[in-house]
Amino acid sequence: MSLRIVVCVKYVPDATGDRHFADDLTVDRDDVDGLLSELDEYAVEQALQIADEADDAEVTVLTVGPEDAKDALRKALSMGADKAVHVEDDDLHGSDVMGTSLVLAKAIEKTGYDLVIAGMASTDGTMGVLPAILAERLGVPQVTLLSEVSVEDGTVKGRRDGDTASEQLEASLPAVVSVTDQSGEARYPSFKGIMAAKKKPVESLDLEDLEIDAEEVGLEGAWTKVDSAAERPARTAGTIVKDEGEGGKQLAEFLASQKFI
Amino acid sequence: MAEVLVYVDHVDGAVRKPTLELLTLARRIGEPVAVALGSGAENTAAALAEHGAVKVLTADAPEFAEYLVVPKVDALQAAYEAVSPAAVLVPSSAEGKEIAARLAVRIGSGIITDAVDLEAGDEGPVATQSAFAASFTTKSRITKGTPVITVKPNSAAVEAAPAAGTVEALSVSFSEKATGTKVVSRTPRESTGRPELTEAAIVVSGGRGVNGAENFAIIEALADSLGAAVGASRAAVDAGWYPHTNQVGQTGKSVSPQLYIASGISGAIQHRAGMQTSKTIVAINKDAEAPIFDLVDYGVVGDLFEVVPQLTEEVKTRKG
Ligand SMILES: Cc1cc2nc3c(=O)[nH]c(=O)nc-3n(C[C@H](O)[C@H](O)[C@H](O)COP(=O)(O)OP(=O)(O)OC[C@H]3O[C@@H](n4cnc5c(N)ncnc54)[C@H](O)[C@@H]3O)c2cc1C
Numbered sequence: 382m383s384l385r386i387v388v389c390v391k392y393v394p395d396a397t398g399d400r401h402f403a404d405d406l407t408v409d410r411d412d413v414d415g416l417l418s419e420l421d422e423y424a425v426e427q428a429l430q431i432a433d434e435a436d437d438a439e440v441t442v443l444t445v446g447p448e449d450a451k452d453a454l455r456k457a458l459s460m461g462a463d464k465a466v467h468v469e470d471d472d473l474h475g476s477d478v479m480g481t482s483l484v485l486a487k488a489i490e491k492t493g494y495d496l497v498i499a500g501m502a503s504t505d506g507t508m509g510v511l512p513a514i515l516a517e518r519l520g521v522p523q524v525t526l527l528s529e530v531s532v533e534d535g536t537v538k539g540r541r542d543g544d545t546a547s548e549q550l551e552a553s554l555p556a557v558v559s560v561t562d563q564s565g566e567a568r569y570p571s572f573k574g575i576m577a578a579k580k581k582p583v584e585s586l587d588l589e590d591l592e593i594d595a596e597e598v599g600l601e602g603a604w605t606k607v608d609s610a611a612e613r614p615a616r617t618a619g620t621i622v623k624d625e626g627e628g629g630k631q632l633a634e635f636l637a638s639q640k641f642i
Numbered sequence: 643m644a645e646v647l648v649y650v651d652h653v654d655g656a657v658r659k660p661t662l663e664l665l666t667l668a669r670r671i672g673e674p675v676a677v678a679l680g681s682g683a684e685n686t687a688a689a690l691a692e693h694g695a696v697k698v699l700t701a702d703a704p705e706f707a708e709y710l711v712v713p714k715v716d717a718l719q720a721a722y723e724a725v726s727p728a729a730v731l732v733p734s735s736a737e738g739k740e741i742a743a744r745l746a747v748r749i750g751s752g753i754i755t756d757a758v759d760l761e762a763g764d765e766g767p768v769a770t771q772s773a774f775a776a777s778f779t780t781k782s783r784i785t786k787g788t789p790v791i792t793v794k795p796n797s798a799a800v801e802a803a804p805a806a807g808t809v810e811a812l813s814v815s816f817s818e819k820a821t822g823t824k825v826v827s828r829t830p831r832e833s834t835g836r837p838e839l840t841e842a843a844i845v846v847s848g849g850r851g852v853n854g855a856e857n858f859a860i861i862e863a864l865a866d867s868l869g870a871a872v873g874a875s876r877a878a879v880d881a882g883w884y885p886h887t888n889q890v891g892q893t894g895k896s897v898s899p900q901l902y903i904a905s906g907i908s909g910a911i912q913h914r915a916g917m918q919t920s921k922t923i924v925a926i927n928k929d930a931e932a933p934i935f936d937l938v939d940y941g942v943v944g945d946l947f948e949v950v951p952q953l954t955e956e957v958k959t960r961k962g
């Protein structure tokens with residue numbers, strides 16, 4: 382029986398760019414280049430490795446995002462995913478995690494799945510809660526924040542390195558998994574992969590296809606509201622000295638003046 | 643006065659500092675009712691009462707340790723239903739965020755994660771958050787349901803505010819989903835004897851410039867002279883020089899100490915994301931152009947192998 386893997390990938394503004402908010406206090410996507418969230422590359426990588434180990438598996442990459450989010454899907458397809466689903470609808474603009482997760486859950490159910498794999502957090506929103514919410518919405522086990530993951534005989538196993546302990550986890554499929562950046566370097570797309578990706582199917586869905594009311598999502602339907610966003614004032618320029626043999630002592634003098642010693 | 647549920651992070655009854663900070667914030671919104679789960683839950687009551695908890699709801703069952711997250715969500719939901727609070731506050735640990743998020747779905751509420759401050763507002767609590775690697779500060783509210791908010795460590799001062807802290811047993815019936823993810827084994831982290839990274843007043847971090855696991859002894863010596871926690875950049879962690887639990891940054895811990903000392907760290911955006919809100923920042927780097935110097939209150943351009951040991955000696959001398 383085929384193992385159906387759905388990987389949730391997000392299209393995000395490049396973290397090394399000058400990210401800011403648009404007038405409606407949503408993430409500005411116009412002035413900074415977008416890309417497949419680096420943390421979701423780890424999810425794609427683990428999906429591909431699990432698929433390689435399985436007799437018969439299919440990897441679908443799924444994104445909820447604007448037109449340009451197709452770039453993220455292409456990248457994942459060029460890494461080796463089999464097909465893609467893009468949920469795109471003007472009414473989705475400004476959705477928060479509750480709205481996005483609702484849409485993702487419906488799209489995952491429509492696609493059909495045995496295993497959902499997500500990244501540990503998006504690099505723009507950085508909430509890191511969407512995978513747990515998906516598990517709640519789908520009513521399946523959550524096996525999240527894994528730095529090691531494997532699937533065998535309908536069971537997913539993995540290691541979760543927490544603050545106070547490292548845990549070995551186990552759950553039956555279907556399940557939702559998220560993987561950390563400790564799970565193993567993501568592969569680079571090969572030239573062949575990039576060429577092949579151009580021919581792979583990308584299915585487009587909108588809210589109607591998923592039978593979701595526009596009022597439930599988007600900025601208007603959001604469960605949270607951002608009232609203001611202010612740029613953090615630049616830190617006042619500090620003192621910088623060149624070490625001429627006394628740098629450590631000068632630093633100690635500064636720390637003492639600030640009452641740290 | 644409205645009640646506010648506060649989820650307690652504790653280790654066998656010893657309440658962790660971020661929970662006490664949450665009690666300070668909870669008191670701005672209403673009367674804190676604490677929820678403590680798992681082994682030793684009842685032993686949390688004294689510390690919680692001392693810091694303002696009017697009630698402490700406790701529950702213990704093997705499920706809390708044997709299965710991931712969901713049993714705790716079931717219990718927090720039971721507490722929510724018993725209390726009908728004005729808000730639910732949870733410490734922003736990885737697990738705390740997941741518990742809070744699943745509760746929010748169940749009770750039809752919005753969620754705000756990683757708040758760094760919280761005030762009462764006309765339309766419910768207003769949370770301050772940092773965005774885009776802490777280059778922006780936002781203020782947000784929850785507009786649907788009962789606000790569920792997770793709060794980062796070091797977001798408020800711990801204040802004594804003695805209250806009754808009456809212990810009540812919380813009755814929890816676990817959902818069918820509670821046993822979905824089995825914790826097959828658990829290996830506790832060994833204590834280093836140093837302060838907890840996210841809670842420490844001073845953090846001393848080393849990066850690629852430290853150039854080897856054995857050289858981290860230099861960073862540790864400075865940390866110990868200051869009573870500080872030790873942090874590391876991802877480059878140092880990826881090289882295997884220091885454990886991942888000590889990584890500071892986007893995919894590691896985010897810290898906000900009184901003093902952050904970066905040695906041999908360039909200051910990449912992902913590193914800044916985890917330390918930019920530190921009160922005072924100091925860096926030692928041999929490259930005068932390193933971006934970390936844009937953040938510092940005091941910087942030394944020099945070789946860390948010269949500067950750090952000299953600093954450590956001087957700290958020790960001054961402290962006598
Ligand atoms: C999705 C993603 C997530 C990431 N998450 C994190 C994260 O959580 N935390 C994190 O730290 N990084 C993270 N990174 C990596 C980040 O981009 C940088 O690569 C990393 O922070 C660099 O570490 P570094 O400053 O130690 O190394 P480098 O950038 O190589 O800098 C080393 C510095 O040491 C100085 N130096 C060398 N020798 C000496 C000496 N003898 N004395 C003094 N100075 C010396 C050099 O001048 C240089 O400035 C992430 C990256 C991505 C893509």
Ligand SMILES: Nc1ncnc2c1ncn2[C@@H]1O[C@H](COP(=O)(O)O)[C@@H](O)[C@H]1O
Pocket residue numbers: 389390391392418420421424443444445446478481485498499500501502503504506507508509510511512
């Ligand atoms: N719009 C989206 N489309 C697809 N996947 C997403 C989207 N937003 C978040 N995710 C997934 O959820 C993970 C955690 O996101 P977050 O909780 O927003 O930090 C990401 O790493 C992605 O795998």
